[in-house]
Amino acid sequence: MASGTIATGIDPTVPSTARMYDFWLGGKDHFAVDRAAALEVSEAAPAVKVMALENRKFLRRSVRYLAAEAGIAQFLDIGTGLPTQGNVHQAAQQVNPSARVVYVDNDPMVLAHSRALKTSGNTAVIQADLRDPAAILDHPQVHALLDFSQPLAVLLVAVLHFIGDHDDPHAIVGSLRDATAPGSHLVVSHATGGVPGGESAGKVAEHYRKNVAAGSTLRDRDEILRFFTGLEVIEPGLVQVPYWRSDEPESPDAAKVWVLGGVGHLPGKPVKGPAA
Numbered sequence: 001m002a003s004g005t006i007a008t009g010i011d012p013t014v015p016s017t018a019r020m021y022d023f024w025l026g027g028k029d030h031f032a033v034d035r036a037a038a039l040e041v042s043e044a045a046p047a048v049k050v051m052a053l054e055n056r057k058f059l060r061r062s063v064r065y066l067a068a069e070a071g072i073a074q075f076l077d078i079g080t081g082l083p084t085q086g087n088v089h090q091a092a093q094q095v096n097p098s099a100r101v102v103y104v105d106n107d108p109m110v111l112a113h114s115r116a117l118k119t120s121g122n123t124a125v126i127q128a129d130l131r132d133p134a135a136i137l138d139h140p141q142v143h144a145l146l147d148f149s150q151p152l153a154v155l156l157v158a159v160l161h162f163i164g165d166h167d168d169p170h171a172i173v174g175s176l177r178d179a180t181a182p183g184s185h186l187v188v189s190h191a192t193g194g195v196p197g198g199e200s201a202g203k204v205a206e207h208y209r210k211n212v213a214a215g216s217t218l219r220d221r222d223e224i225l226r227f228f229t230g231l232e233v234i235e236p237g238l239v240q241v242p243y244w245r246s247d248e249p250e251s252p253d254a255a256k257v258w259v260l261g262g263v264g265h266l267p268g269k270p271v272k273g274p275a276a
């Protein structure tokens with residue numbers, strides 16, 4: 001990133017998960033410390049760049065599916081990451097120009113770069129922490145844009161592995177689910193050690209634990225499936241992200257991707273007709 005004024009709260013001396021992910025995705029919003037940390041991780045686990053790219057493709061496919069096939073017009077994207085190509089509002093508004101999106105991240109850099117995420121009054125960006133779901137659910141900008149009496153999608157894509165067990169991520173996801181109307185959807189992707197090649201996930205998690213403030217917790221398939229409690233997981237279920245409704249030729253690295261992803265649906269119908 002070019003030197004210049006650094007917005008309040010951004011520490012350019014400690015690697016951040018958002019900025020390291022930006023580096024792997026080929027973005028430019030990172031500092032030397034992030035590049036060094038990201039390169040160290042890729043040396044220990046070369047597949048990590050493919051993970052980032054495949055995870056991002058999963059995010060876009062799931063949003064397109066929700067907007068086009070599930071009729072979802074409102075999205076709460078928690079753990080947004082830095083703006084890159086094909087952000088959630090672009091994927092959703094390509095299908096439904098009036099789709100509304102609230103982006104949430106606890107990294108101040110995401111807010112500082114939020115202009116790239118805001119293209120219309122249908123999009124907002126807030127700084128908040130997933131570990132405090134009430135602060136997200138009660139946020140005035142969330143309520144200004146999203147109608148919780150109608151179906152919406154909560155996106156928790158590549159973020160729950162940054163929530164340690166001591167913060168009870170399943171309870172956090174449960175409170176988000178309980179705040180949504182029937183017909184709502186939940187999208188989760190999560191790093192796991194439980195797939196072939198997953199031993200390199202362990203090396204990455206170890207590196208995050210030592211060097212990155214957020215740390216990282218790998219979970220097995222059952223623990224990840226438990227995030228969908230009360231929801232119906234739609235086809236093809238919880239799978240390695242390249243295999244989730246892929247619309248392109250299979251990558252030779254697909255089987256090595258140690259990130260599982262899925263989409264769940266809260267059964268039932270909302271009380272009143274769909275929001276505009």
Ligand SMILES: C[S@@+](CC[C@H](N)C(=O)[O-])C[C@H]1O[C@@H](n2cnc3c(N)ncnc32)[C@H](O)[C@@H]1O
Binds near residue numbers: 214
């Ligand atoms: C790997 S990136 C994923 C970005 C995007 N969801 C995607 O999948 O392309 C993880 C993001 O989660 C954010 N994050 C990590 N812990 C968080 C927390 N406790 N609350 C909110 N955001 C968090 C990081 O700042 C980062 O931007």
